[in-house]
Amino acid sequence: xxxxxxxxxxxxxxxxxxxxxxxxxxxxxxxxxxxxxxxxxxxxxxxxxxxxxxxxxxxxxxxxxxxxxxxxxxxxxxxxxxxxxxxxxxxxxxxxxxxxxxxxxxxxxxxxxxxxxxxxxxxxxxxxxxxxxxxxxxxxxxxxxxxxxxxxxxxxxxxxxxxxxxx
Numbered sequence: 001x002x003x004x005x006x007x008x009x010x011x012x013x014x015x016x017x018x019x020x021x022x023x024x025x026x027x028x029x030x031x032x033x034x035x036x037x038x039x040x041x042x043x044x045x046x047x048x049x050x051x052x053x054x055x056x057x058x059x060x061x062x063x064x065x066x067x068x069x070x071x072x073x074x075x076x077x078x079x080x081x082x083x084x085x086x087x088x089x090x091x092x093x094x095x096x097x098x099x100x101x102x103x104x105x106x107x108x109x110x111x112x113x114x115x116x117x118x119x120x121x122x123x124x125x126x127x128x129x130x131x132x133x134x135x136x137x138x139x140x141x142x143x144x145x146x147x148x149x150x151x152x153x154x155x156x157x158x159x160x161x162x163x164x165x166x167x
Contacts, residue, residue, distance in 0.1 A: 002040050010037055034092045042099035057115040058165075062157050064108065065138055069153065072142035105131050121164045130164055 001018065002010050010033050016023040030036040055063075112130055115121040121130070137156045141147045 002037060007037060012036065031091070034089075035095055038092075038095045038099045042103060057111075057120040058157070058161060060111060061134070061160060062153065064134065065156055065160070066153055068134070068138045069142070069147060072138060072147070101135075108134075119166055122166050125164050133160060133163060 001014065012023055012026050012030070012033055015021075015036065016026055019026075026036070030039065108131060109127060112121065112127055116123050116125075116127065137159060138147075141152065141156070146152070
């Protein structure tokens with residue numbers, strides 16, 4: 001429902017009706033539709049689940065950018081947009097950060113740290129900066145409509161790699 005019709009179509013009532021489950025059952029697990037939406041986005045498959053052992057960091061990063069770009073092309077991007085729009089809603093903000101942002105960052109950090117430790121990435125670049133850079137170029141490009149194709153991914157990798165590669 002979220003992917004086919006978007007965040008506006010996602011209601012607890014509609015999920016209950018479509019799933020054949022009582023609304024009270026859904027409300028036992030989810031407080032509201034944004035709680036349900038962040039849980040759904042958190043379950044999307046990712047291309048960076050593993051540590052990327054045996055894959056050069058440049059290729060791993062490109063796959064990461066491509067995977068996040070794929071996610072942004074789904075309606076899941078609306079939940080990401082809602083994460084930006086609902087910053088004043090502390091409860092949603094915490095759910096969004098925990099389920100969407102931090103869960104993905106936690107999956108990425110070990111491989112980035114390994115690359116730093118092995119000299120594949122500059123050691124003087126802060127790990128959190130790298131995460132922000134990766135997320136920023138993808139999310140920003142999708143939100144402003146500049147994402148296009150594989151050439152875009154190559155351009156983003158040129159930008160990212162230029163900032164973090166060990167000259």
